[in-house]
Amino acid sequence: MAQGFLSLILHAHLPYVRHPEHQYSLEEKWLYEALTECYIPILIALEIMKNDGVNFRLTFSLSPTLLAMMEDPLLRERYARYLERLQNLARLEEERTAGDTDFAPLARLYREHFDAAAGYYHRFGGRLVNAFRSLAEENLIEVITSASTHAYLPLLQVQPESVYAQAANAVQYYTALFGEPPRGIWLPECAYYQGLENYLGELGVQYFITATHGVLYASPRPKYGVYSPILTPAGVAAFGRDPETSKQVWSSQEGYPGDYDYREFYRDIAYDLPLDYIGPHLHPPGMRSDSGIKYYRITRAGLAYKEPYRPEQAREKAAQHAGNFMFNREQQVKYLASIMGRPPIVVSPYDAELFGHWWFEGPQWLEYLCRKIAYDQGDVKMITPGEYLDLGYPLQLCTPNPSSWGDKGHNEVWLNGTNDWIYRHLHRAAEEMIGLATEHPAAEGLLKRALNQAARELFLAQSSDWPFIMSSGTMVEYAHRRITGHLVRFRVLSRQIRGGAIDEGWLKRLEETDNLYPHIDYRLFQSLETTVPREMSVV
Amino acid sequence: MINLQPDDLNRGESLPHYYGVDRLVVLPRDPYCLYTYWEVSLPTRESLKNEWGEAAWQGARLQLRVHKHDWNREEIVESFFDVTLETETDNWYLPALDSDRVYHTELGWRLPDGDFKPVLRSNAVRTPRDGLSDIIDEEWQLPDWKARRLFRRISLYHLSSPELFRRRKQRQ
Numbered sequence: 001m002a003q004g005f006l007s008l009i010l011h012a013h014l015p016y017v018r019h020p021e022h023q024y025s026l027e028e029k030w031l032y033e034a035l036t037e038c039y040i041p042i043l044i045a046l047e048i049m050k051n052d053g054v055n056f057r058l059t060f061s062l063s064p065t066l067l068a069m070m071e072d073p074l075l076r077e078r079y080a081r082y083l084e085r086l087q088n089l090a091r092l093e094e095e096r097t098a099g100d101t102d103f104a105p106l107a108r109l110y111r112e113h114f115d116a117a118a119g120y121y122h123r124f125g126g127r128l129v130n131a132f133r134s135l136a137e138e139n140l141i142e143v144i145t146s147a148s149t150h151a152y153l154p155l156l157q158v159q160p161e162s163v164y165a166q167a168a169n170a171v172q173y174y175t176a177l178f179g180e181p182p183r184g185i186w187l188p189e190c191a192y193y194q195g196l197e198n199y200l201g202e203l204g205v206q207y208f209i210t211a212t213h214g215v216l217y218a219s220p221r222p223k224y225g226v227y228s229p230i231l232t233p234a235g236v237a238a239f240g241r242d243p244e245t246s247k248q249v250w251s252s253q254e255g256y257p258g259d260y261d262y263r264e265f266y267r268d269i270a271y272d273l274p275l276d277y278i279g280p281h282l283h284p285p286g287m288r289s290d291s292g293i294k295y296y297r298i299t300r301a302g303l304a305y306k307e308p309y310r311p312e313q314a315r316e317k318a319a320q321h322a323g324n325f326m327f328n329r330e331q332q333v334k335y336l337a338s339i340m341g342r343p344p345i346v347v348s349p350y351d352a353e354l355f356g357h358w359w360f361e362g363p364q365w366l367e368y369l370c371r372k373i374a375y376d377q378g379d380v381k382m383i384t385p386g387e388y389l390d391l392g393y394p395l396q397l398c399t400p401n402p403s404s405w406g407d408k409g410h411n412e413v414w415l416n417g418t419n420d421w422i423y424r425h426l427h428r429a430a431e432e433m434i435g436l437a438t439e440h441p442a443a444e445g446l447l448k449r450a451l452n453q454a455a456r457e458l459f460l461a462q463s464s465d466w467p468f469i470m471s472s473g474t475m476v477e478y479a480h481r482r483i484t485g486h487l488v489r490f491r492v493l494s495r496q497i498r499g500g501a502i503d504e505g506w507l508k509r510l511e512e513t514d515n516l517y518p519h520i521d522y523r524l525f526q527s528l529e530t531t532v533p534r535e536m537s538v539v
Numbered sequence: 540m541i542n543l544q545p546d547d548l549n550r551g552e553s554l555p556h557y558y559g560v561d562r563l564v565v566l567p568r569d570p571y572c573l574y575t576y577w578e579v580s581l582p583t584r585e586s587l588k589n590e591w592g593e594a595a596w597q598g599a600r601l602q603l604r605v606h607k608h609d610w611n612r613e614e615i616v617e618s619f620f621d622v623t624l625e626t627e628t629d630n631w632y633l634p635a636l637d638s639d640r641v642y643h644t645e646l647g648w649r650l651p652d653g654d655f656k657p658v659l660r661s662n663a664v665r666t667p668r669d670g671l672s673d674i675i676d677e678e679w680q681l682p683d684w685k686a687r688r689l690f691r692r693i694s695l696y697h698l699s700s701p702e703l704f705r706r707r708k709q710r711q
Contacts, residue, residue, distance in 0.1 A: 155566055158662055164692065171689075181689055193567075194665065204689035206682075219672035231680055394679040402567065402667035410569035410667060420630060423566060424576050428558050488549045510548060526692065533690035 002381035004227075004333025004344040005388060006373070007239070008366075009209065011186050012039060012352035013063035013150055015465035015482075016516055018075055024284030027478065031069050032082045032283070035128070037292060038356040038363075040117045043131050045367040047120075050140060056370035057382035060132060060352070061186030063146040064170045065463070067129060067177060068516040076126040082283060083121065087114045089281035089291060093269070096277075102308040106295045109311055129177050136178065142384035144184035145174040148517070152414045152464035154193035154402060155423060159430045161437075162462065164199045165455070165524040171203045173517055183386040184208060188464050190241065190349070191404035191411070201234035202533050207385050208238055209349055210400050213409055215240025217401035224396070227336050227344035229388070231395035238400045239385050244332065245348035248325060256321040257359035260298045261313045265358055267296040267306055294360075318361040322368035323376075330379045345388050349405075418476075419467035425487050426462060430525075432494050433458050437525035440497075449511065450502045451522035454493040456514050458525075461486035486514070557629075563646045563659035570638030570669040575603065576630035577646050577659060587658065591650060598651035601626050605633055608641035608663070621655065638669040 014034060019025035049056055069075050090111035097103040124131050135141045147153060147166040156162040167185065174182045184207045185200060192210050200208060207229065215226045215238055222230050226240030249255055256262075270282055270291040279286040296306035297314065329346060336344035355362030373382055406413040415423070436451060443451050461483050469479035489510060496502045563577040588596040603622045609615040624631065636642065642664060647657035 157664075158564055158566070168691070202690040202692070217668045217671060219668065220674040220676045220678075221672040223677060231682055235682060237682065389682065392681065394681045397678045397680055401672075402665075408569060411566070412568055415566060415568050415574055420574055420576070423564070423574075424578070424630075425554055427564060428560070484554050485549055487554055488552045491554075492550055492552060506548075506550070513548060524692070528692065531692035534693050535690055 001378075002333075002343065003337040003379045004329075004346065004381075005383040006329050006333075006380050007057075007059060007345055007347045007383050007385055007388065008369075009059040009061060009186075009347065009349040009385075010042070010352040010355065011061040011063075011146070011349055012066055013061075013146060013188075014066050014069065014353075015463045016065040016068060016149065016460060016514075018069060018072060018513075018515070020074055020513060026284070026289065028075065028078065029082075029283050029289070031066075031075065032079050033290070033292060033357060034353050035070075035079060035121075036083065036086065036114065036117050037360075038353050039128060040120055041113075041356045041363040042352065042366065043128070043135075044116060044120055045363045046135055046140065047131075049367060049370055050135065050138065054371055054374050056140060056374060057142075057384050057387065058140070058366075058370075059142045059144060059184075059384045061144045061146050061184075061349075062132065063150050063186070063188075064148045064173050065150060065516065067173065070128050071177070072515070080118075080121070080126065083114065083118045085281055085283070086292065087111070087118060089278075090114050090293065092277075092281070093293060103295055106309055106311070107293075110293050133178055142183065142386050143174075143178060144186055145170045145182040146186040147188050148173070149459045149463045150188040150465060151459075151462040152188055152191055152404075152411070152467065153196060154191050154404070154411055155414055156426070156430070156462065157193050157195070158427060159434065160195070160199065161434045161525050161528055162430045162458075163196060164202075164528065166459070166462065167199055167203055167205070168524045169459070169517060169520060171205065172519070172521075176519065183389075186349075189404045189406050189414070189468075190214065191406070191414075191464075192238075192400055193402045194399060197232040197234040197236045197238075197400075201232075201236045205236055206389060207236060209347065209385070210238050210240050211403045211405040211409060212241050212243045214238065214400045214403040215398075217403070218398040219401070220396075220398055222396055222398050224340055224342075224344070227340060227346065228342070228393070229345070229385070229395055230398040230400065232399060233397065237385075237389060237395060238398075239345070239347045241405065242346045242348055244328070245325070245346060246350075248328065249348075249350060249354070256325075256365065257354070257362070258298065258301065259317050259321070260300055261310065261317045262298055263294055263309050263314060263360035264296045264298045264306055265294065265360070267294055269293045269295065314361050315364060318364040319368045322365050322372055325365075325369055326372045326377065326380065329373075330377055333380050342393060345383065345385075347385070413471050414464060414467045416471060418473075419470040422467055422470075422483055425483075429458050429461065429487055429490050429494075433490070433522075433525045434527050436494060436497060437522050438527040438530055441523065441526065443522075446502050446504060446507075447497065448522070450493055450497050450507055452520050453507060453510050453514070454490055454497065455520055455522040455525060456516060457486045457490040457493065457510070459517075459520075460514055461490065489514070561659055563644060563661040565642065565644055565661040565664050567664050567666055568632065570667045571634060571636050573633045573636060573642060573644075573664065573666070574630065575633060575644055575661060578629065579646070579658065583658070587648070587656075591648075591656070595650050595652075596648075599648035599656075600624075601628065602647055602649050602655060603631060603633075604645040604647065604655065604657065605636075606643050606645070607637065608643070610640060613641045613663075621649075623649070636666055638666050641665045 017027035093107040645657040
């Protein structure tokens with residue numbers, strides 16, 4: 001009998017970076033890299049475990065923008081070609097390094113890696129959503145949703161219509177893809193404000209996840225801290241992040257990914273090899289940017305000298321680290337169970353993009369961890385938040401504390417001197433959208449298309465990614481261009497709608513470019529004062 | 540990079556800095572700091588100038604009045620302080636506040652005779668708590684997860700929008 005539970009949650013998100021106007025877009029490459037290095041390797045590891053009969057449980061939050069990109073025919077087509085180029089490059093590398101005891105095995109490793117990714121991808125016809133869906137149907141994973149464009153909800157709270165629309169469209173989109181509504185929602189950046197739960201409850205959402213101090217500092221004081229979910233007055237449960245497990249994986253000093261035997265991320269062949277050789281295989285061709293093929297290990301932090309990567313040594317470390325992680329969880333749940341009198345749940349959310357991209361061995365670590373927990377001990381059991389709720393423990397009624405998992409634990413990353421100017425514009429556009437949606441409760445034809453497109457442009461402008469990028473200081477110009485672009489398009493649409501002069505040709509081009517959520521319903525933005533919640537039938 | 544679609548979907552437009560509206564918004568940054576931004580439209584400025592007279596308008600200082608509400612009874616303002624701003628300022632961070640308190644602000648002008656004239660009032664926000672709650676009451680509940688009810692907001696179908704707008708206006 002397990003003494004406690006571990007809930008690993010992988011949050012997978014990328015902003016909507018579809019750029020049909022460019023043959024090669026650096027931003028689209030974020031998606032291609034994440035697919036090749038993170039999502040597909042993780043899915044392959046899960047499939048192997050499934051076939052081996054390993055009883056594991058993971059939770060995936062798949063952001064609606066990521067799902068929309070995974071489903072997009074143009075991006076699927078482009079990704080298939082991207083993978084082909086990578087496979088070709090890896091074959092060339094095998095030839096180039098032939099006979100080299102250090103590098104030939106590594107070139108082969110990458111070739112096999114890319115071939116496996118391509119094989120898996122094509123087996124699902126490029127529809128990775130179906131891969132997730134089939135694992136969910138086997139009850140091995142639980143998939144939850146997030147806000148439609150990963151909006152930072154506390155900074156939109158002055159217009160609850162925005163918050164409602166962000167959540168409602170996400171729930172609808174998820175339901176269309178997965179055949180049933182999501183049980184949980186990942187609040188972008190774990191960002192919570194008081195009152196948010198009311199809209200989630202209306203949408204049938206049963207739980208969300210907060211930063212540690214979201215639950216720990218809830219009121220009344222939660223008896224079990226973050227080791228049991230709390231129940232908000234709206235009837236939606238909140239799970240708090242366990243601080244111990246996040247540090248073990250995340251911390252740049254103490255975290256596993258910094259181990260010297262692991263692969264070095266910053267040493268890519270794209271920068272080491274002559275441009276006339278490597279150039280044609282890069283994305284875009286001729287421009288030095290990461291290829292994903294990296295032959296060195298971290299060796300020692302801060303040292304320019306790097307030793308060749310030794311995959312077996314790294315694999316051994318991944319297994320050790322998984323064992324260490326499991327051992328610590330055993331101690332943790334035994335101790336917590338002894339003082340709590342009920343099985344604790346340790347909730348460990350991570351960015352999925354950490355696994356495989358930055359931390360090359362991350363998917364291996366994950367697989368080792370799942371296997372070890374299944375076979376090597378009996379104190380800890382993996383569980384999803386939904387399954388935990390099904391156990392039927394009474395939950396303490398508390399209101400979470402406003403918080404996020406960003407630097408300093410609150411809103412500063414998304415609200416500081418580099419990005420605060422955006423809120424004036426975002427709020428103004430939302431006000432306009434609410435007005436338009438409320439004034440047109442039953443638009444048809446061209447008007448309806450224009451209103452739906454206005455909702456898409458506003459959603460895209462609301463992504464938390466743009467203020468985050470502005471804070472981080474890299475790619476700032478891109479974030480500026482995106483947010484102002486969507487807001488300008490929104491403004492022109494709004495003017496055309498109000499003036500009764502919709503430019504259909506231009507609207508069509510917008511629909512083709514900013515094309516996410518084909519079944520979007522602009523009425524989700526209707527004023528909350530003039531709408532009432534009505535029960536919907538569940539698909 | 541090859542541009543496949545060189546036409547400008549933004550139609551050569553850019554964002555305006557101001558929207559010609561009167562607005563004062565407060566957003567929480569952390570337990571001790573709020574961010575506030577505002578816009579006072581030209582017509583409003585004109586009417587204030589007419590009301591107060593040219594000399595008073597010219598000598599008036601832009602001020603932000605920060606109201607702290609009672610911890611328990613949120614409808615009551617416990618105290619306030621004023622921040623004097625440069626005339627052209629349109630946003631401000633308010634540091635050194637209390638955690639777990641409701642605040643709202645007023646934007647106005649301090650006239651040369653010392654009188655503070657509030658012009659705009661903001662929304663109210665509560666700063667986050669920065670520690671464990673002092674309330675230790677325990678109430679436990681078994682959530683009913685079987686009921687899988689999903690709601691969608693819809694317009695009150697029997698009312699036309701002009702009617703709704705009239706009703707909203709009446710309420711305001």
